[in-house]
Amino acid sequence: MTSKAEIAVEKFLEKTDSEAASFFEACVHCGICAEACQFHLATGDPKYTPTYKLRPMERAYKREKAPFSSLKKMLGLAPKPVTEEELIEWGPLVYDSCNMCARCTLVCPMGIDIAGTISKMRAGYEAAGLAPEGLERSVEFVKKTTSPMGVTIKALSAQIKHQEKATGLKIEVDKQGADYMCTFSSSEIMGYPEVLGAYAKLFDRAGVSWTISSVAYEATNVGVQIGSASLAKEIVTRVVESAEALGVKAVISPECGHAYGAIRFAGPNLMGRQYKFEVVHIIEVIDQLRREGKLPAGKKDARKMTLHDPCQIVRRGGLLKEPRRLLDDSCSNFTEMKYAGKANFCCGGGGGVSANERAEELRTEAFSLKVDQLNGVDGLEAVVVPCANCRSVFEDGLDAYEMDLEVLGLAELVAETLAEPDEKQG
Amino acid sequence: MSFLNFVEGPLFTFAAAVFVLAALWRLIGIIRIGRTKDISPPKGSAAVGFIKGNLRHFIPRGIFAKRTMVHLVGGYGFHLGLFVLVFFGVYHIDFLNERILGFSWPALPRWAFLLTSAIAFSGLIMLWVRRISDPVMRLISDKDDHIGSWLTFLVMLSGCFALEQAHDSLRATHMLLVDIWLIYFPFSRLMHGFTFFLSRGQSGATYGRKGIDL
Amino acid sequence: MLMLAAFAAPIAAQSVRPPGNAVNLDDGIEDGPSNALGDISDTEIWDNFRGGNPRELFAAAPEGQVMTTTGQQWRVVREKLIRKYLGWLPVIVIGLLAVFYLIRGPMKITGGRSGKTIPRFTLSARVAHWFMAGVFIILGLTGLIILLGRVVIAPYLGLEFNSVLASAAMQGHNLFGPVFVFALIWLFIKFVRGNFFQWVDLKWIFKLGGFFGGHVSSRQFNFGEKSWFWMVILGGILISVTGIIMLFPTLVDDVRWLQLSTILHALGAVGLIAVAIGHIYVGTIGMEGSIDSMLKGEVDENWAKEHHDLWYEEVTGKSATAPETTEDAP
Numbered sequence: 001m002t003s004k005a006e007i008a009v010e011k012f013l014e015k016t017d018s019e020a021a022s023f024f025e026a027c028v029h030c031g032i033c034a035e036a037c038q039f040h041l042a043t044g045d046p047k048y049t050p051t052y053k054l055r056p057m058e059r060a061y062k063r064e065k066a067p068f069s070s071l072k073k074m075l076g077l078a079p080k081p082v083t084e085e086e087l088i089e090w091g092p093l094v095y096d097s098c099n100m101c102a103r104c105t106l107v108c109p110m111g112i113d114i115a116g117t118i119s120k121m122r123a124g125y126e127a128a129g130l131a132p133e134g135l136e137r138s139v140e141f142v143k144k145t146t147s148p149m150g151v152t153i154k155a156l157s158a159q160i161k162h163q164e165k166a167t168g169l170k171i172e173v174d175k176q177g178a179d180y181m182c183t184f185s186s187s188e189i190m191g192y193p194e195v196l197g198a199y200a201k202l203f204d205r206a207g208v209s210w211t212i213s214s215v216a217y218e219a220t221n222v223g224v225q226i227g228s229a230s231l232a233k234e235i236v237t238r239v240v241e242s243a244e245a246l247g248v249k250a251v252i253s254p255e256c257g258h259a260y261g262a263i264r265f266a267g268p269n270l271m272g273r274q275y276k277f278e279v280v281h282i283i284e285v286i287d288q289l290r291r292e293g294k295l296p297a298g299k300k301d302a303r304k305m306t307l308h309d310p311c312q313i314v315r316r317g318g319l320l321k322e323p324r325r326l327l328d329d330s331c332s333n334f335t336e337m338k339y340a341g342k343a344n345f346c347c348g349g350g351g352g353v354s355a356n357e358r359a360e361e362l363r364t365e366a367f368s369l370k371v372d373q374l375n376g377v378d379g380l381e382a383v384v385v386p387c388a389n390c391r392s393v394f395e396d397g398l399d400a401y402e403m404d405l406e407v408l409g410l411a412e413l414v415a416e417t418l419a420e421p422d423e424k425q426g
Numbered sequence: 427m428s429f430l431n432f433v434e435g436p437l438f439t440f441a442a443a444v445f446v447l448a449a450l451w452r453l454i455g456i457i458r459i460g461r462t463k464d465i466s467p468p469k470g471s472a473a474v475g476f477i478k479g480n481l482r483h484f485i486p487r488g489i490f491a492k493r494t495m496v497h498l499v500g501g502y503g504f505h506l507g508l509f510v511l512v513f514f515g516v517y518h519i520d521f522l523n524e525r526i527l528g529f530s531w532p533a534l535p536r537w538a539f540l541l542t543s544a545i546a547f548s549g550l551i552m553l554w555v556r557r558i559s560d561p562v563m564r565l566i567s568d569k570d571d572h573i574g575s576w577l578t579f580l581v582m583l584s585g586c587f588a589l590e591q592a593h594d595s596l597r598a599t600h601m602l603l604v605d606i607w608l609i610y611f612p613f614s615r616l617m618h619g620f621t622f623f624l625s626r627g628q629s630g631a632t633y634g635r636k637g638i639d640l
Numbered sequence: 641m642l643m644l645a646a647f648a649a650p651i652a653a654q655s656v657r658p659p660g661n662a663v664n665l666d667d668g669i670e671d672g673p674s675n676a677l678g679d680i681s682d683t684e685i686w687d688n689f690r691g692g693n694p695r696e697l698f699a700a701a702p703e704g705q706v707m708t709t710t711g712q713q714w715r716v717v718r719e720k721l722i723r724k725y726l727g728w729l730p731v732i733v734i735g736l737l738a739v740f741y742l743i744r745g746p747m748k749i750t751g752g753r754s755g756k757t758i759p760r761f762t763l764s765a766r767v768a769h770w771f772m773a774g775v776f777i778i779l780g781l782t783g784l785i786i787l788l789g790r791v792v793i794a795p796y797l798g799l800e801f802n803s804v805l806a807s808a809a810m811q812g813h814n815l816f817g818p819v820f821v822f823a824l825i826w827l828f829i830k831f832v833r834g835n836f837f838q839w840v841d842l843k844w845i846f847k848l849g850g851f852f853g854g855h856v857s858s859r860q861f862n863f864g865e866k867s868w869f870w871m872v873i874l875g876g877i878l879i880s881v882t883g884i885i886m887l888f889p890t891l892v893d894d895v896r897w898l899q900l901s902t903i904l905h906a907l908g909a910v911g912l913i914a915v916a917i918g919h920i921y922v923g924t925i926g927m928e929g930s931i932d933s934m935l936k937g938e939v940d941e942n943w944a945k946e947h948h949d950l951w952y953e954e955v956t957g958k959s960a961t962a963p964e965t966t967e968d969a970p
Contacts, residue, residue, distance in 0.1 A: 017462065025624070547816065
């Protein structure tokens with residue numbers, strides 16, 4: 001019988017490609033990454049040092065796979081084998097205290113991508129059945145309803161009807177040959193359904209056709225978060241097959257962090273083939289339509305606003321300028337917060353942490369850094385958060401710290417500040 | 427054969443051979459693990475990312491400067507200092523010229539050598555002192571970290587002790603430590619001196635391929 | 641160990657040659673000026689050369705004087721006073737501490753450790769401290785070898801061995817000298833706050849620091865620590881200035897500055913080494929809980945209450961003498 005530790009180690013080794021290996025080989029234990037990690041900064045606890053979170057996987061590699069490992073084993077110089085107790089002890093470091101935000105990579109003198117390596121490590125945990133319960137529950141929901149929050153097509157249809165009434169525009173489901181097929185995050189559908197109306201307004205104005213699949217409306221991919229390749233593949237495949245059946249030109253990934261990377265970069269590798277359509281992020285689409293002149297900007301919102309940079313969209317997604325261009329057009333009083341842009345702090349809920357009940361207290365503690373950033377902008381009235389997951393974490397966090405601040409989505413803001421159809425472009 | 431001739435001659439040749447062969451073996455070993463081919467349509471160039479990643483991480487980011495000042499001053503002071511000492515110290519140039527390369531280049535004047543040594547020593551001591559006094563560093567450091575630091579320190583110290591060039595025994599001590607250091611290097615974390623480009627490069631390539639400007 | 645072994649092995653095959661930068665004094669003087677000594681040779685000439693009272697130390701040389709004799713006096717001070725007696729100072733301190741330890745034992749924390757800690761030194765302060773400590777030890781050891789090797793090492797391990805050590809120590813000492821200046825400035829910046837003398841220090845002096853019983857009050861630093869700080873800073877400045885003069889002799893135009901520098905340098909350095917031994921004693925085996933402040937940056941609450949009660953009250957806002965209150969106290 002193979003033990004849990006053996007299963008995990010086997011997966012660690014399988015996942016240790018030359019990239020992960022060179023990270024393990026290059027780390028000089030300088031500890032500088034701790035200075036970038038919000039869990040360390042918020043708690044001061046040394047165990048939240050990013051490179052320390054990788055320790056069991058690093059040990060497995062150095063014991064079993066690294067050059068000279070067999071020589072060192074023979075001489076009794078190899079590191080100790082990884083045990084199940086140790087893996088359980090490390091669980092909170094791998095799942096609860098890593099947002100996979102990659103801020104540590106910025107400061108690392110070796111450029112080590114700890115976030116990417118954590119996701120490889122999670123694959124080992126998932127294979128050994130050591131992933132946290134909260135995330136496992138999401139998996140159950142996904143298997144039943146395709147959504148980690150249990151959002152059914154019935155619920156979606158009700159929200160669509162609502163938004164059609166509010167905007168007076170038709171939102172067509174399963175429309176063959178549309179330009180775009182849009183996907184959403186469950187929390188958008190349930191918490192911020194105005195985003196459906198915003199999409200309707202924007203695409204109607206730009207004169208492009210779009211649709212929502214009745215099967216593959218969910219964009220989030222809990223398989224990627226938890227580290228399960230088979231589940232991740234299942235979720236991606238559903239979207240890809242639906243999009244190809246509808247014959248759309250592109251699938252739009254919503255204002256959600258990991259969803260974009262999951263379908264844009266991980267997806268083809270999981271399925272073993274390229275798609276017959278493009279994958280674009282909603283911010284890219286809106287920005288492009290704006291630059292093509294199809295979405296002229298109108299009267300700007302005069303409130304003092306700032307922008308939160310979702311890690312997976314900005315630091316790990318490369319969409320740094322696009323949201324800022326759109327905000328400049330939509331808001332007359334846009335002020336950047338400290339650390340804005342590439343080095344912005346995560347909301348604290350990324351990397352599956354928000355779905356992990358065990359991590360709730362820690363997540364709230366980490367949000368204190370975001371509170372400091374927000375308090376650093378004088379007279380702030382609203383914060384634009386172009387990620388549904390960040391947005392719900394923000395709302396919980398602002399509640400916990402008793403702060404009164406409006407949280408907005410970017411698409412909604414752009415839709416609200418569009419020029420009137422007869423208005424000259426300003 | 428005198429002890430000095432031994433540590434400068436056969437032992438040095440052996441140590442240098444171990445250094446080169448084992449380091450190559452290790453580098454090739456890491457590369458040979460390979461990575462699965464990414465078939466998602468690229469948004470940018472992985473090759474450019476590899477180079478950019480290497481260059482970008484040479485320059486620290488300003489926003490972290492205050493929190494990581496000891497590391498920046500110590501790290502740059504030590505590494506740049508050591509590089510200059512190794513390749514521009516007059517006795518080092520003579521040694522390389524006579525034993526290995528057969529050509530030489532201008533050396534640092536004595537005052538600059540002393541100044542650079544002071545900077546390099548300060549840097550190394552700062553880094554090690556931080557290692558023993560910061561809870562983060564105490565948690566993540568292992569024996570290899572300390573051995574590497576101390577061995578390097580002893581090599582440098584013995585080199586500085588031998589500066590007068592008046593006693594063969596001091597020169598021999600330095601060379602013996604250099605030989606030990608050369609042999610230890612490829613099996614330890616000192617290898618970061620070579621693996622850094624793989625690490626920076628591969629994460630740079632991953633980012634570059636996704637069209638992310640680091 | 642390694643270093644010793646390395647020294648021991650090659651010593652047999654030792655060959656000594658002049659320093660790499662030495663100049664051969666014989667070069668080019670075969671055809672020196674003839675009749676260099678002149679025709680007259682009498683005591684009058686030498687008296688004119690001397691031109692002063694040879695028994696007076698560091699006598700000022702009158703304008704136009706050809707030769708000073710302070711070198712001879714410097715030699716007497718160095719050989720007969722400093723080399724003979726100064727080295728005993730650290731030995732005496734160690735002896736006294738040993739006696740004190742045997743009689744009084746380590747100072748335990750009254751009531752034991754509370755298990756709760758409060759921060760005392762920031763990371764950068766700790767790094768500055770250990771940086772200075774490291775440089776101080778290197779310079780102290782090499783300095784003692786240079787100063788005392790001839791009388792302590794040479795008679796027992798041989799002139800040859802001492803010569804090797806002295807050469808190594810000299811180079812090491814010269815190279816680390818400038819690093820000390822940097823360490824001193826850094827230490828000053830990190831520790832000057834809280835180290836100015838206050839009224840409360842007078843009480844500390846009257847109670848002899850509590851080393852012989854009784855409770856002493858103090859803020860972040862007590863009188864002993866403050867005195868040590870200023871000794872290091874002022875002594876450090878003295879050593880730095882005199883050291884720089886010796887390292888760059890052309891900075892001064894009179895050889896007597898160099899002679900004075902070597903003597904002051906030795907006095908200041910050995911003095912600091914002696915006090916440093918006391919500092920190390922109190923920081924380690926002499927007083928339970930002290931080492932935590934520099935290793936972990938945090939000290940036990942009971943340690944703080946006992947040794948730095950006023951500081952404890954400032955930092956925590958709690959009374960140092962009141963019994964432990966419960967968490968839900970207002």
